[in-house]
Amino acid sequence: MPLQAPLLEARSITVRFGGLVALRDASVDVRSGTITALIGPNGAGKSTLLDVLSGFRPPSYGEVRFRGHDLLKTSSYKMAGLGVARTFQNVEVFSRLTAAENVAVAVPGRDGESVSTLLTRPRRSRASRMHALDRARELLEAVGIAKYADELAGELSYGVQKMLVLARLMATEAELLMLDEPGAGLARTSLDDLAGHMRSLVTESGKTILFVDHNMQLVLDIADFVYVLHHGEVIAGGTPDEIRVNRRVADVYLSGETAPESETTEADIAAAGESATEPKGDSGGNDDVLDTPRRGGLRG
Amino acid sequence: MSDYLLSLVPFLAINVLLATSLNLLVGYSGLMSVSQGASMGVGAYGAAVLATREHLAIALCILLAAILAGVVGLVFMALVAQLATDDFILASFAFQMCVIAVFQQWTGVTGGELGLSGIPGPSLFGMVASSEAALALVAVVVCGVLTAFIIYLGKSRYALILRAMRESERGAAALGKNVMGIKLSVFAISAAFAGVAGGLYASVLGIITPENFDVTESILIVAFLLVGGIGNMWGVALGAAVLYLLPELIQHFGVVSAQYIGPVQQIIYGAVIAVFVIFRPIGLLPERPLLWSGSRPKASLVARVAAARGSGRS
Amino acid sequence: MLLLLLFVSGVMQGAPIALAGIGFAIIWYTTKEFHFLYGTLLATSGYLLYSLNQHGVNIWLAGLIVIVGTALLAAGLENWGYIPLKNPLSVLLFSFGLAIVLQNVLQIIYGPANLIMPANELESRTLTVIPGTQATAQAIQVLALGAAIVVSILLAAGFKFTRTGLAMRAVMRDEEVASYVGIRPRRLRLLAYAIGTAVGSLGGIFTMINVGTSPTSGFDTMLYAFMATFLGAGIMTRVPLWGMLIGILLSVEAWKLPASFATLIVFALMLFYVIVRERFGRLRFRRLEAAPVAAEGNP
Numbered sequence: 001m002p003l004q005a006p007l008l009e010a011r012s013i014t015v016r017f018g019g020l021v022a023l024r025d026a027s028v029d030v031r032s033g034t035i036t037a038l039i040g041p042n043g044a045g046k047s048t049l050l051d052v053l054s055g056f057r058p059p060s061y062g063e064v065r066f067r068g069h070d071l072l073k074t075s076s077y078k079m080a081g082l083g084v085a086r087t088f089q090n091v092e093v094f095s096r097l098t099a100a101e102n103v104a105v106a107v108p109g110r111d112g113e114s115v116s117t118l119l120t121r122p123r124r125s126r127a128s129r130m131h132a133l134d135r136a137r138e139l140l141e142a143v144g145i146a147k148y149a150d151e152l153a154g155e156l157s158y159g160v161q162k163m164l165v166l167a168r169l170m171a172t173e174a175e176l177l178m179l180d181e182p183g184a185g186l187a188r189t190s191l192d193d194l195a196g197h198m199r200s201l202v203t204e205s206g207k208t209i210l211f212v213d214h215n216m217q218l219v220l221d222i223a224d225f226v227y228v229l230h231h232g233e234v235i236a237g238g239t240p241d242e243i244r245v246n247r248r249v250a251d252v253y254l255s256g257e258t259a260p261e262s263e264t265t266e267a268d269i270a271a272a273g274e275s276a277t278e279p280k281g282d283s284g285g286n287d288d289v290l291d292t293p294r295r296g297g298l299r300g
Numbered sequence: 301m302s303d304y305l306l307s308l309v310p311f312l313a314i315n316v317l318l319a320t321s322l323n324l325l326v327g328y329s330g331l332m333s334v335s336q337g338a339s340m341g342v343g344a345y346g347a348a349v350l351a352t353r354e355h356l357a358i359a360l361c362i363l364l365a366a367i368l369a370g371v372v373g374l375v376f377m378a379l380v381a382q383l384a385t386d387d388f389i390l391a392s393f394a395f396q397m398c399v400i401a402v403f404q405q406w407t408g409v410t411g412g413e414l415g416l417s418g419i420p421g422p423s424l425f426g427m428v429a430s431s432e433a434a435l436a437l438v439a440v441v442v443c444g445v446l447t448a449f450i451i452y453l454g455k456s457r458y459a460l461i462l463r464a465m466r467e468s469e470r471g472a473a474a475l476g477k478n479v480m481g482i483k484l485s486v487f488a489i490s491a492a493f494a495g496v497a498g499g500l501y502a503s504v505l506g507i508i509t510p511e512n513f514d515v516t517e518s519i520l521i522v523a524f525l526l527v528g529g530i531g532n533m534w535g536v537a538l539g540a541a542v543l544y545l546l547p548e549l550i551q552h553f554g555v556v557s558a559q560y561i562g563p564v565q566q567i568i569y570g571a572v573i574a575v576f577v578i579f580r581p582i583g584l585l586p587e588r589p590l591l592w593s594g595s596r597p598k599a600s601l602v603a604r605v606a607a608a609r610g611s612g613r614s
Numbered sequence: 615m616l617l618l619l620l621f622v623s624g625v626m627q628g629a630p631i632a633l634a635g636i637g638f639a640i641i642w643y644t645t646k647e648f649h650f651l652y653g654t655l656l657a658t659s660g661y662l663l664y665s666l667n668q669h670g671v672n673i674w675l676a677g678l679i680v681i682v683g684t685a686l687l688a689a690g691l692e693n694w695g696y697i698p699l700k701n702p703l704s705v706l707l708f709s710f711g712l713a714i715v716l717q718n719v720l721q722i723i724y725g726p727a728n729l730i731m732p733a734n735e736l737e738s739r740t741l742t743v744i745p746g747t748q749a750t751a752q753a754i755q756v757l758a759l760g761a762a763i764v765v766s767i768l769l770a771a772g773f774k775f776t777r778t779g780l781a782m783r784a785v786m787r788d789e790e791v792a793s794y795v796g797i798r799p800r801r802l803r804l805l806a807y808a809i810g811t812a813v814g815s816l817g818g819i820f821t822m823i824n825v826g827t828s829p830t831s832g833f834d835t836m837l838y839a840f841m842a843t844f845l846g847a848g849i850m851t852r853v854p855l856w857g858m859l860i861g862i863l864l865s866v867e868a869w870k871l872p873a874s875f876a877t878l879i880v881f882a883l884m885l886f887y888v889i890v891r892e893r894f895g896r897l898r899f900r901r902l903e904a905a906p907v908a909a910e911g912n913p
Contacts, residue, residue: 054474080476088474094467097460100593104457105464106475112457115485129457133591140593149593172475332703380885383892389703394885401878413874519710526707563718570714577699577708 005068007032007208008084008176013052013062015045015232022048023059023232030176030225035202035209037219040229041252046212047089047180049229053210054086054178055079066176081108085174087165089181095154099145099164102153103136104129106171139167143197159190166197170205177201179211183218191215195222220244228252304552306432310439310504312544314497317443319524319540320450320533321493326522327531327587328459329486330466332385333392334518335376336494338399341513342369343495344502348416349409351503358420362499369495370488372399377487381480396515403510415509422503435504442500446493447537453489454533460590462486463531523573528583535585542584543569620865622749628861629758630817630824634835635842635857636765637814639850642843643786644806647702650709651691652814653836654716657829659684659815660822661724664731673734673823681815688811689804697800713833721829730826758820765813766854773850782806786848814839838864841880 006029015023023045030036038046051057053064055076064071066084074082085106094102109132111117112125140146143163148156153164162182169177182198183191199222201207213219219226220240228236228243230252236243243249322336346365351358380391403410410416422429422438429438453459461482465472469479502508520543528539547565554564576583634656641649659680666676691712696705739753751759773779784792785802793799821827821835838860846853863876 056470056474075478077473077476077478080474085476086474088470092468092471092474094464094471096467096587097463098589098591098593101460101589101591102464104591105460105472105477108476109457113461115453115458115489118453118456118458125456129460129591132457133593136591137593150589168475379889383888386702387888387892391885391888394881394888397881398878398885401874401881404874405878519707523707523711560722563721566718567715570711570716570718572711574708574711574715577704577711578695581704 006030007067008053008071008210009063009065010049010053011063013049013059013064015048015052015057016060021232023052026062026229026232026234028053028227028234028237030208030210032208033202033206034224035198035211035222036225036227037223038210038212038227038229039214039216039219043231044229045232046229048232050086050178050180050210050212054084056086080106080172080174083175084178085169085172085176086178087169087180087182089184091158091161091165093153093156093161093164095152097153098150099140099153099156099160100133100136100149102164103139103167103171104132106168107132107135108173135171136167139170140164142170143167144193158185159187162186162190162194166194170201175206176208176210179209179213181213182211183213183215191218194218198222303432306436308545308548309436310500312541313436313439313443314501314504315521315524315540315544316537317447317450317497318494318521319528319536320447320454321490321497322521323525323531323533323536324450324453324459324462324486325490326525327536328454328462328466329483330385331483331487332389332522333487334389334515334522335392335396335399336490336521337513337515337518338396339369339373339491339494340498340501340517341399341403341510342372342491343498344508344513345403345410345416345498346495347499348419348502348508351420352416352418357424358422358503359424362496362503365499366492366495369498370492373491374484374488377484381483393515396518400510400514403513410510413510415507415512416502417507419502419506419508421506422500439500439504443497446496450493451533455590463590520569523569526581526583527572527576529585529587530583531587532583532585535583535587538584543572546572619749621862622751624862624865625858626751626755626759626861627865628858629755629762630821631835631838631842631861632762632854632857633758633765633817633820634814634839635846635853635860636762636769636850637810637812637817638836638839639843639846639853640769640806640810640813642840643848643850644782645692645696645803647696647705648709648840649688649696649807650706650713650836651688651716652811652839653832653834654713654720654829655684655688655811655832656814656818656821656835657720657827657832658716659818660827660831661720661729663819663822664724664729664827667731677816677819680819681812684815685808685812689808692807693804697803717829717832724829726829728826728828728831731823734823752824754820754823758817758824761816761820762854762858765816766851770851778802778805837877841877841884844884845880 008028008030010026010028013023013026014021026045026049028036028038028049038049040046048057052059052062053071055071055074055078058072062072066082069082071079071082071084079085094105097105109128111121111128113128118125137146137149140149143166145156145160145163145167148160148164153161156164162185166179166182169179179198182194186194195218198209198211202209223240226236226238226240226243227234228246228249235252236246236249238246318336318340322333325331325333325336343362343365346368347358347361350356350361350364354361356364376395380388380395383391404413406412420428422435429435461472461477464475465477465479465482473479498513501512524539524543525536526539527543528537529535547568550568551561551565638649638652641647641652662680662683663673663676666679667673671679695708699705699708740750741753741756742750773783781792781797782802782805784795784797785799789799817835818827818832821831838857842853842857842860845856860876860880864873
């Protein structure tokens with residue numbers, strides 16, 4: 001890949017609340033056309049970092065640039081228009097709107113959104129509304145939940161809601177998509193679907209994805225680049241393979257909580273001590289702390 | 301008899317306008333407020349003062365007063381937009397009380413507790429509406445046009461965004477919606493339209509006092525929404541009609557001695573409100589989705605929506 | 615000298631407001647519900663006293679019956695009416711509707727004008743409040759003041775030293791957490807309504823004997839009670855003081871400025887306070903705010 005400026009650059013992000021330091025001097029790069037993941041044990045600061053990058057939390061110190069734009073000077077609602085959109089950990093669907101309406105809201109379109117345009121351009125406003133509905137239908141189809149289009153979002157099952165917010169995200173046509181724990185609470189088959197959608201968003205639609213998750217398998221399988229956070233600091237950054245053999249990361253995962261999906265056995269832990277000293281690139285697999293016994297894997 | 305019925309029409313039209321304008325704020329945007337009476341009052345007093353002092357054409361006075369009501373509402377909203385729901389209701393209550401207190405205090409301009417009188421009736425280009433029929437016509441045309449516009453607003457993408465904002469402000473912001481700006485605009489519009497209603501009210505009645513616009517009036521307008529169906533434009537219009545006409549007609553056609561007319565009317569108001577809160581909190585007509593994709597038949601969708609909203613309401 | 619007279623007169627006027635404020639505050643702090651019917655119940659107490667007295671019931675006994683009766687009525691309303699509604703806005707609207715009905719029923723039965731109790735000793739006897747001066751007040755007013763002070767002290771003691779009092783304060787602070795430690799909020803809410811209404815009724819009775827009642831008089835009193843409650847900012851002992859202050863302001867006002875000025879000041883203050891509080895994230899008014907400050911999910 002030709003080395004160009006990263007799509008999103010964050011430098012020295014520090015976040016303090018009162019006496020607590022949630023993030024300390026965190027720096028990340030997100031390159032165009034890649035999937036980048038932020039991982040770390042509970043309390044590491046992943047979601048806080050995502051909140052800073054998406055404009056939902058001003059940092060105490062630091063810099064964030066998107067295509068050269070200073071994001072910290074941008075209000076959170078202007079992000080989508082700029083090309084940065086995000087989902088939330090607790091989903092935040094519009095419960096009393098239908099699934100179709102949820103997605104339609106996200107479709108960009110100036111006409112009909114403000115009272116002035118409704119007055120001056122009634123026909124274009126109506127057209128814009130119809131277009132939004134059509135687009136919503138398309139996107140619901142694309143994520144496989146078209147049959148729920150007229151159901152109230154609040155009544156849908158959790159898995160369907162997660163697909164709904166993905167469709168909503170896609171509707172914004174933003175270039176950089178940030179997902180906050182997209183895999184949380186999903187069963188295996190849904191995780192596979194999710195991974196598939198995320199992959200195709202990058203390869204087919206040219207999007208860039210940044211996501212936070214606990215699910216190791218998801219991360220290792222689809223991420224091109226991984227940052228590991230611990231106690232508010234970025235302790236490692238690299239490809240999944242590099243992260244797998246990183247000793248500091250191994251230590252962190254032994255002392256902190258392990259991801260729900262991983263099954264680290266005694267043998268793995270013992271082996272980790274040895275494999276850390278082996279030359280990089282040796283992805284033998286079985287001895288890695290972060291590896292898990294594959295049972296068909298995410299790609300089947 | 302027909303004169304009597306005609307005399308009800310202007311007030312019916314005004315109440316419908318009040319209900320639908322509040323619906324944009326409360327029903328669609330979820331910003332529960334008890335200040336619509338105050339906004340109406342600003343419009344009424346604004347028009348009355350301009351008409352009696354500056355002797356401008358009444359239509360112009362009403363227009364200017366409505367703009368004033370909108371601006372006042374805008375300023376208020378700018379101060380309180382970020383408040384959580386409970387605090388917002390309190391703030392709107394405080395705002396309502398302050399505005400009425402100003403009407404009562406500013407004796408030089410507003411006539412204090414005694415109010416203002418001699419407000420010119422509706423007229424356009426020299427033609428004065430003096431008969432009941434003419435007043436009714438004017439009210440229906442003015443309120444009708446404005447209500448139609450509100451209904452049109454209520455079906456637009458703007459309305460969809462209002463509802464989305466109601467459900468999740470964060471979610472809406474993340475999708476590119478300027479939540480603060482939207483709150484400002486919807487409050488200003490709602491207040492301005494209430495201002496028109498107030499100005500028209502002042503003109504039709506000719507006399508206004510601060511009590512006409514106090515917190516009881518505000519809560520009554522909320523009751524229109526409650527009875528008719530919060531979030532449904534036709535519903536709230538129906539609610540306004542029911543709560544206004546029912547007591548009027550019952551006392552007119554019923555066998556009630558003259559001294560009891562006023563209280564009986566009020567008792568019916570109160571009873572209807574209390575009954576609806578207990579038995580039918582979603583109101584007569586449920587909120588309807590704005591967009592259908594056609595995957596399900598409309599009728600069943602409306603029923604399920606009503607059921608869902610009913611269970612979530614009370 | 616004039617100032618002294620004004621002060622005494624104000625304090626006397628403040629006593630019923632202080633009582634009304636205490637009653638409203640107990641209900642508001644404990645349940646967060648705007649019990650719109652409160653004001654009308656105050657007026658009803660006055661009217662019931664009148665009627666009972668008309669039928670020959672001894673005034674003290676009548677007072678007792680009215681106080682207990684309205685207290686039970688209010689508790690019943692909370693139990694079977696408000697609690698099932700589950701949200702404070704519905705309670706507001708419901709009690710609003712009921713208040714309109716009750717107010718007008720009173721008007722039909724007793725007429726719209728101010729109704730005065732037939733002359734009795736309590737009302738006509740004048741006492742010199744401060745010896746050696748012209749400061750006098752009617753016996754009933756002094757009694758009201760005395761009652762206000764006694765009630766305030768009793769309640770303060772009750773909240774501090776009895777288990778029920780402590781439990782109630784816990785519920786005022788945070789109902790959910792209180793229920794975790796085994797306190798049953800429902801009982802305490804009913805108790806709050808009962809005690810609050812009883813205290814308010816007491817005030818209503820005094821007002822009746824003193825100046826009479828009209829169907830709408832309760833509403834104004836309730837407004838002042840609400841102001842005192844708000845200004846008390848969650849601390850029960852402050853409410854009667856604010857009630858007194860409002861009473862004094864009103865009587866001073868009567869000489870210079872109308873009551874609406876006091877209203878304007880207090881509500882402008884309230885608006886300002888609500889805005890500023892939000893900006894600085896301080897929670898002084900209702901300590902029982904349920905919504906936790908947004909915690910970090912998985913930081």
